[in-house]
Amino acid sequence: MEQSFSLFFPPQLLVGSGAVARVGEKVRELGKSQALVVTDKGVVAAGLLERVLGSLEVAGVKAHIFDQTEPNPRDRTVIKAFELAKKREVDAIIGLGGGSPMDVAKAVGVLLTNPGPLQDYLRGSPVRNPLPTVVAIPTTAGTGSEVTQFSVVTDSERKFKAGIASPLLIPRLAIVDPSLMASMPSHLAAATGMDALTHAIEAFVSRNAQPFSDALSLHAIRLIGNYLRPSVANGANEEARSQMAIASTLAGMAFSNAGVGLVHAMSHPLGGHFDIPHGVANAILLPHVMGFNLLARPEKFAQVAEALGAKLEGLSAWQAARAATEAVSQLSSDIGIPQGLRQVGVKEDSLSQVAEDALQMKRAIGWNPRVVSREEIEKIYREAW
Ligand SMILES: [Fe+2]
Incomplete structure (x- = not known):
């Protein structure tokens, strides 16, 4: 073999129709009790957020909601979500949606444990510290963000979609539940x-x-x-x-x-x-x-x-x-x-x-x-x- 290579996969994947009902239990198992759920209005309107909140409530996990993610999410959206996460002192971040909410959840995780402004990371500064617990739950079948080491955020000053890349961004848990995708147009x-x-x-x-x-x-x-x-x-x-x-x-x-x-x-x-x-x-x-x-x-x-x-x-x-x-x-x-x-x-x-x-x-x-x-x-x- 010409060269060596590394492989990075999420520590845990839960896959199956109806698996989202276990998100609360899983967050509890990870020892967490205060979660920020990052999502968007479309996911809320489709009734998918309710399913996550129901499960968190049963498990006794307090949920805070950020539902303002837009497609091609911007830096200022990440900062807004980060400020909410900091204020509520959350110990877990759940990205629920297509690529955008999951990417915002990861970027919020970066800011919670790494110093300096978001711009630094969008311009290539390495992420050095492990993120708080990130759980990713896709509602579309496409981005793969639930298992990747990337977060893509638009740098609005440069009108440029920039990426943060580090194995540290791979979510701690990915829940892939096709029943969340049935309502996709x-x-x-x-x-x-x-x-x-x-x-x-x-x-x-x-x-x-x-x-x-x-x-x-x-x-x-x-x-x-x-x-x-x-x-x-x-x-x-x-x-x-x-x-x-x-x-x-x-x-x-x-x-x-x-x-x-x-x-x-x-x-x-x-x-x-x-x-x-x-x-x-x-x-x-x-x-x-x-x-x-x-x-x-x-x-x-x-x-x-x-x-x-x-x-x-x-x-x-x-x-x-x-x-x-x-x-x-x-x-x-x-x-x-x-x-x-x-x-x-x-x-x-x-x-x-x-x-x-x-x-x-x-x-x-x-x-x-x-x-x-x-x-x-x-x-x-x-x-x-
Ligand atoms: Fe892509």
């Missing part, structure tokens, strides 16, 4: 499912990939190929939503260890400038970036095609790799994802600046299998526009 199931697919594919072809992350990625791709369409078609399809929940967490474990790549480097600036949902931006960019990356790892892209169910008999290795791009485009269009950046409000005259910002996503660019220049990034944006 189909467009959200589609966008978040494409985010999970992007994580799995980017981790699989990453320069930082290794056998353990590959196993997680490939299985996630297979599940998404089989279950994303029926999951979008009908939220009451329990099997499809359960398999997507598992796929999303598998993909999260894969990219937490292997990293993402150029799709994420290019989608974050679109989120920062135009507030486009992360999954939609990824879904539009993914086939274009795959087309660019094929050259670097054709054999791995052929495996992606196979995992997505493409027929590869009689194809050359290169044609098999290209079949992955076609399979992803077909899936994305079947589930109703817009097919161009112009359809989601991206201004063509901004693409040069956006390309400049993407180039600053050094971690993701560094993991991308193919070396990329600023001009090439701008060209891919124009193709995807």
Whole structure:
């Protein structure tokens, strides 16, 4: 083996329909009694917060609620939630929702035990101290944030989606309960499912990939190929939503260890400038970036095609790799994802600046299998526009 590698996984995962009913008991087991629940208005309106609060109450855990998380959460939102956590002297933080509430919960955890302002961490200062107990409960099947070492927060001064990365950010406990995902509207199931697919594919072809992350990625791709369409078609399809929940967490474990790549480097600036949902931006960019990356790892892209169910008999290795791009485009269009950046409000005259910002996503660019220049990034944006 050429190089050694480390693996970081959450200490405990609780997976299954109805598992959220045990959150109170689990927080108690961890010796905690005052929790801040970070969530958003959509989760509250869907009646999901009630289920968490009910369980906490039964277990005698006092809950404080922060429900003001927005999509593409901003630095000032984290600071507001942090101030509430400090005032209430909480000993646990529960992130309940899509990626945004879970990412805010982690960032609040960083500020509770690490000195200095949030800006320092968004600009790369290392997180040195362990976080208080963070519990993550996803309500969408996409971000994988419940098991990752990342928190993505928008630096509003720079209009830039910045990431905090450290194994210390991995939640102490992740509860993956597909029954929380049954109320997801189909467009959200589609966008978040494409985010999970992007994580799995980017981790699989990453320069930082290794056998353990590959196993997680490939299985996630297979599940998404089989279950994303029926999951979008009908939220009451329990099997499809359960398999997507598992796929999303598998993909999260894969990219937490292997990293993402150029799709994420290019989608974050679109989120920062135009507030486009992360999954939609990824879904539009993914086939274009795959087309660019094929050259670097054709054999791995052929495996992606196979995992997505493409027929590869009689194809050359290169044609098999290209079949992955076609399979992803077909899936994305079947589930109703817009097919161009112009359809989601991206201004063509901004693409040069956006390309400049993407180039600053050094971690993701560094993991991308193919070396990329600023001009090439701008060209891919124009193709995807
Ligand atoms: Fe993502």
